[in-house]
Amino acid sequence: MSGPEEIRLDVGALVPEEYTRYRELIADAFRFFVRRIRSGSSADGVPSSLADVAGRVVDVMRRSPVLHKLGQVVARDRRLSVELRAQLQELESVRGGMVAGEVRRLIEDDLGGIGRDVVFDERDATRGLLEGSVAVVVPFQWEGREGVFKVLKPGIEEKLGEELDILSELGVYLDERCDGYGLPPVDYAETFQSVRDLLSSEVRLDVEQKNLREAANCYEGWDRVRVPEVYPMCSRRVTAMERLDGCKVTEADGDRSVLARVIVEALIGRPMWSADAASLFHADPHAGNLMALHDSALGILDWSLTGRLRTADRECVVQALLGGWTLDAGRVCRAVAGLTEGSVDDSAVRAAVGDSLRRVRGGMMPGMAWLVALMDGVAGSGGVRFGTDLLMFRKSLLTLEGVLSDVSEDCWVDGVLARAGMEQLGREWPMRMTSTPFAPRFGTHVSTADLWSLMWSGPATAARYWSGRLGIDD
Numbered sequence: 088m089s090g091p092e093e094i095r096l097d098v099g100a101l102v103p104e105e106y107t108r109y110r111e112l113i114a115d116a117f118r119f120f121v122r123r124i125r126s127g128s129s130a131d132g133v134p135s136s137l138a139d140v141a142g143r144v145v146d147v148m149r150r151s152p153v154l155h156k157l158g159q160v161v162a163r164d165r166r167l168s169v170e171l172r173a174q175l176q177e178l179e180s181v182r183g184g185m186v187a188g189e190v191r192r193l194i195e196d197d198l199g200g201i202g203r204d205v206v207f208d209e210r211d212a213t214r215g216l217l218e219g220s221v222a223v224v225v226p227f228q229w230e231g232r233e234g235v236f237k238v239l240k241p242g243i244e245e246k247l248g249e250e251l252d253i254l255s256e257l258g259v260y261l262d263e264r265c266d267g268y269g270l271p272p273v274d275y276a277e278t279f280q281s282v283r284d285l286l287s288s289e290v291r292l293d294v295e296q297k298n299l300r301e302a303a304n305c306y307e308g309w310d311r312v313r314v315p316e317v318y319p320m321c322s323r324r325v326t327a328m329e330r331l332d333g334c335k336v337t338e339a340d341g342d343r344s345v346l347a348r349v350i351v352e353a354l355i356g357r358p359m360w361s362a363d364a365a366s367l368f369h370a371d372p373h374a375g376n377l378m379a380l381h382d383s384a385l386g387i388l389d390w391s392l393t394g395r396l397r398t399a400d401r402e403c404v405v406q407a408l409l410g411g412w413t414l415d416a417g418r419v420c421r422a423v424a425g426l427t428e429g430s431v432d433d434s435a436v437r438a439a440v441g442d443s444l445r446r447v448r449g450g451m452m453p454g455m456a457w458l459v460a461l462m463d464g465v466a467g468s469g470g471v472r473f474g475t476d477l478l479m480f481r482k483s484l485l486t487l488e489g490v491l492s493d494v495s496e497d498c499w500v501d502g503v504l505a506r507a508g509m510e511q512l513g514r515e516w517p518m519r520m521t522s523t524p525f526a527p528r529f530g531t532h533v534s535t536a537d538l539w540s541l542m543w544s545g546p547a548t549a550a551r552y553w554s555g556r557l558g559i560d561d
């Protein structure tokens with residue numbers, strides 16, 4: 088790539104002020120990645136008509152499955168400029184260059200024929216189809232039902248594999264240069280390897296089919312949430328499923344505050360307050376995957392990227408939040424340590440927890456946004472390393488934060504989660520009467536002893552508050 092091209096594609100100017108200290112690292116990482124992508128995906132093919140930096144960067148993202156996914160994640164992050172967000176949101180559902188006739192041939196070749204009961208609309212034969220980062224979608228009818236085929240793009244496995252290898256190289260590159268950025272060591276190589284392993288599932292449609300069936304079971308009986316039914320005509324490269332009728336949640340009519348509450352309950356509350364040993368969560372909830380259906384339900388699409396929250400993780404999350412509410416630094420530190428993998432730098436964790444509790448004393452409510460900021464602070468200090476599923480859950484929360492802001496400004500995420508938690512607690516009381524006080528075997532992931540201690544924590548919390556305000560060590 089030439090020198091002038093690199094200048095036009097310098098993403099440093101697009102980085103929010105909040106992340107100024109990471110600006111050089113982000114710009115270097117983008118250049119490293121783009122340089123190594125094969126011709127046809129790189130900046131060499133960006134139209135010269137896209138004169139602004141944001142437009143050229145987004146066009147590069149559109150040509151790369153890994154960067155396309157990154158663009159979808161941050162497309163509604165309000166720390167980015169309005170202009171950049173608008174261009175990134177085009178990545179949520181792209182009208183691509185593949186036409187229905189071409190995709191039908193791919194389907195028939197892969198499935199060995201599709202039978203006469205599958206009917207395509209001939210009017211779509213030459214129409215450009217909706218494309219995601221790795222697949223394209225074509226509608227059909229089958230036995231009187233509306234469906235869609237999701238089909239992997241030709242050559243996408245090789246292309247994604249190449250880019251995931253580059254991602255691994257990028258982790259090593261950033262680790263080697265970390266001191267030069269003036270940043271603490273974070274073990275980028277290990278983190279990017281975790282992301283690499285997860286993104287590789289994007290091209291395993293057979294895995295997504297399994298996830299779709301499991302998700303449908305998770306939401307069974309909840310008429311406000313729909314997951315597409317999987318139809319029989321499937322393979323590793325093709326998924327046939329129910330077609331949901333609606334629009335992106337950010338374009339919905341009617342009372343969007345109700346829709347926002349359903350999104351929080353379904354995508355955060357349901358996995359958080361589950362009693363399952365490992366609850367399934369959707370790890371890619373950008374606006375293109377969330378539909379406001381015409382029957383007022385929420386449709387959740389694309390289950391290729393998922394994660395699982397273990398019971399132990401959810402218990403630690405609750406303990407961290409309780410520690411935040413009671414200003415108990417020791418409790419928060421123990422909870423953070425329980426969420427990590429590998430060794431823990433106790434001094435770095437204590438410093439990050441101290442910062443987070445100062446924010447609580449300053450008026451910040453200890454909810455999910457507070458917890459995410461705490462995790463970011465601990466991880467950014469190089470003091471701990473979180474597991475793959477927790478990293479994906481943090482990514483999911485980041486994506487949902489922006490989506491919810493665009494759906495309804497009136498949605499209070501922590502309030503919705505607290506209400507769902509209290510409803511779960513109400514269902515647990517009969518079982519708690521016959522359980523030991525220290526048993527947290529419930530969907531709320533808190534023991535009866537914890538609840539009693541919380542009720543009597545007022546004096547100790549007040550003492551911690553004033554000692555912190557007066558600069559006295561806890």
